[in-house]
Amino acid sequence: MLYVERHHGYELKLEMDSLLGMKGKVNPGQIYTTLDRLIRDELVSSPGLDDQDRKLFELEQKGKDQVEKWLLEPVPYHSTKDDFFFKWNCSRRIGFQDEDKMLQNQKEVILKGVMELTSAKTEALMKGDENTYLWMSGLLLHLEADLNWIMQVENRIR
Incomplete structure (x- = not known):
């Protein structure tokens, strides 16, 4: 995930699919829509392209802080x-x-x-x-x- 290293969108999609397991798959378009919002909110940035001309994304410190905060929030039982x-x-x-x-x-x-x-x-x-x-x-x-x-x-x- 972006918390650990830079990735392009398709790698993020594969990672999300793996994390969701049996719960389903992520729509590739949703990955890019979400990345656009995260860039807008200054949680993620795009440092450029990889060696295959795919746009890379990385998590900013503000984004890492948000991930850590989210991980510590308990999930409500419904x-x-x-x-x-x-x-x-x-x-x-x-x-x-x-x-x-x-x-x-x-x-x-x-x-x-x-x-x-x-x-x-x-x-x-x-x-x-x-x-x-x-x-x-x-x-x-x-x-x-x-x-x-x-x-x-x-x-x-x-």
Whole structure:
């Protein structure tokens, strides 16, 4: 990333894709739009071109300070904004008759996710990719918590 060394836009796109992992890919146009804003805000500069005539970007000290500040900010936990919880809450409000089926369908999706993540986690471990392994472990813990919550709901409505 720019925090460590200069890069051109495509290298940044590849790095972002790698960081996002299974969450998705970055639109290349978004990289350049963001870089333009960061240059405008004097967080990034462009010292010139590399040996293949690609525009280089580097992080200014003000930008490094912002990255460090951002890294230290905790990420809020939004358990009440969870999409399924909201949907389930709506179903309760209207007295939805197929609540059991709704819960069962969600459990199936979660179990499928657990199986896929377990496989990916094992693959990451075999490749020695510690970051991905730990990330997958965290995702699995969240899925397990969601599954436990659904089972608790099922036990309460019986």
